[in-house]
Every structure is written in structure tokens, then in C-alpha cells.
Amino acid sequence: MKNSFLISFAWLVLFSACGQNTPKQTQAQKQQDLMSCGKPLDNQTNVANMEFSVKKSEEEWKKSLTEEQYRVLRLKGTERSFTGKLYKHKEKGVYTCAACGNELFKSDTKFESGTGWPSYFDVIPKSVVTSTDMSHGMVRTEVMCAKCGGHLGHVFDDGPNPTGMRYCINSVSMDFKKEEGKKTEEDKKKEEK
Numbered sequence: 001m002k003n004s005f006l007i008s009f010a011w012l013v014l015f016s017a018c019g020q021n022t023p024k025q026t027q028a029q030k031q032q033d034l035m036s037c038g039k040p041l042d043n044q045t046n047v048a049n050m051e052f053s054v055k056k057s058e059e060e061w062k063k064s065l066t067e068e069q070y071r072v073l074r075l076k077g078t079e080r081s082f083t084g085k086l087y088k089h090k091e092k093g094v095y096t097c098a099a100c101g102n103e104l105f106k107s108d109t110k111f112e113s114g115t116g117w118p119s120y121f122d123v124i125p126k127s128v129v130t131s132t133d134m135s136h137g138m139v140r141t142e143v144m145c146a147k148c149g150g151h152l153g154h155v156f157d158d159g160p161n162p163t164g165m166r167y168c169i170n171s172v173s174m175d176f177k178k179e180e181g182k183k184t185e186e187d188k189k190k191e192e193k
């Protein structure tokens with residue numbers, strides 16, 4: 001009896017945490033997040049007729065991806081926030097598409113957004129395509145891998161400088177390639193000081 005109560009309580013905590021912002025965020029910031037969800041960004045690519053260079057049948061994708069990767073990348077699902085392997089990840093290198101290896105984001109564009117998903121203020125040029133996503137009663141801008149069309153996440157215009165963009169990406173859609181022995185611009189600046 002006690003155990004089943006504990007399990008229901010754990011589920012309650014899990015579900016109520018789902019999709020929420022960090023406690024640090026103010027009400028105004030929360031509202032801004034919702035508003036940004038309702039605003040599609042300009043310069044959309046029409047992906048309906050787009051040919052992706054990496055093509056596989058759904059059966060082949062099922063074989064090459066894990067169940068969770070398939071659910072997010074191919075069925076446009078979303079991983080639960082604060083659970084992904086890369087949202088706290090801080091190593092230097094490049095984040096790649098888990099489905100095809102396409103290089104997507106550089107580690108020096110990653111920032112702590114407080115959403116529980118890996119967030120970037122910029123993307124490697126031509127590595128992604130975007131499309132308007134009307135699902136779940138919201139109008140959002142979906143981000144997909146430009147090589148295989150895999151669903152990565154969404155992009156909003158409430159990010160930090162210098163771009164003002166926030167690429168909100170599922171960990172499960174990505175892998176990470178560590179940059180061995182290479183110094184970032186930030187390291188060089190620190191050494192100069």
C-alpha cells in the first residue's frame with residue numbers, strides 16, 4: 001500500500017515537472033516563452049517537397065536507431081526535459097545528428113537556457129532546415145537535419161546575443177564529437193589575460 005502511494009506520488013512529480021520552465025524564471029519570462037511559441041520565424045524552407053541526401057525506409061530507420069531516437073527523430077517526438085544526456089554537457093566539440101552524423105552545432109554556441117533541453121544560439125551554416133509546426137495547438141518553427149530530415153527540435157527568437165535565437169534541441173537526436181587538443185576562442189582570450 002505504501003509502495004503504491006510512493007509510485008503514484010513519483011508519477012505526479014514527474015508529470016508536473018514535464019514541460020515547465022525553471023523556478024528561476026519570472027512570470028513575465030514564462031509568458032514571453034509562450035508568446036514566442038506562437039510566432040513562427042521568417043525565412044522558412046518549404047520542406048514538403050525537399051529531397052534529403054540521406055534516405056532510408058522507415059524499416060531501415062527503425063533498425064539503425066534506438067526506439068527513443070526513432071520516436072523523436074522520425075516521429076517528431078520530444079524527450080522529457082532535464083532527462084537528456086546532453087543538456088548539461090559542456091565539453092568542447094561538435095554536436096552531430098544521431099541519425100546521419102551531419103555536424104549541427106558547435107559547443108561554443110551552447111548556452112544554459114533553463115528549459116532542460118540542450119540550447120544553442122547559432123547553428124552550423126546549412127546544417128538544418130526549418131518548417132512551420134502547427135502541432136499541439138501551437139505555431140512553432142521546427143528544426144530538422146538538412147541531410148536526413150530527422151526532427152531535432154524547435155527554434156525560437158528569444159535567445160541571447162549575438163543572434164537572439166534559441167535552438168531548443170532534443171539530446172536524443174544528437175551525438176557529440178569531442179574536439180581533441182583544439183583551443184576555443186574563449187580559451188585564447190583567457191590565456192591572453
Ligand SMILES: [Zn+2]
Nearest residue numbers: 097100145148
Ligand atoms: Zn541527419
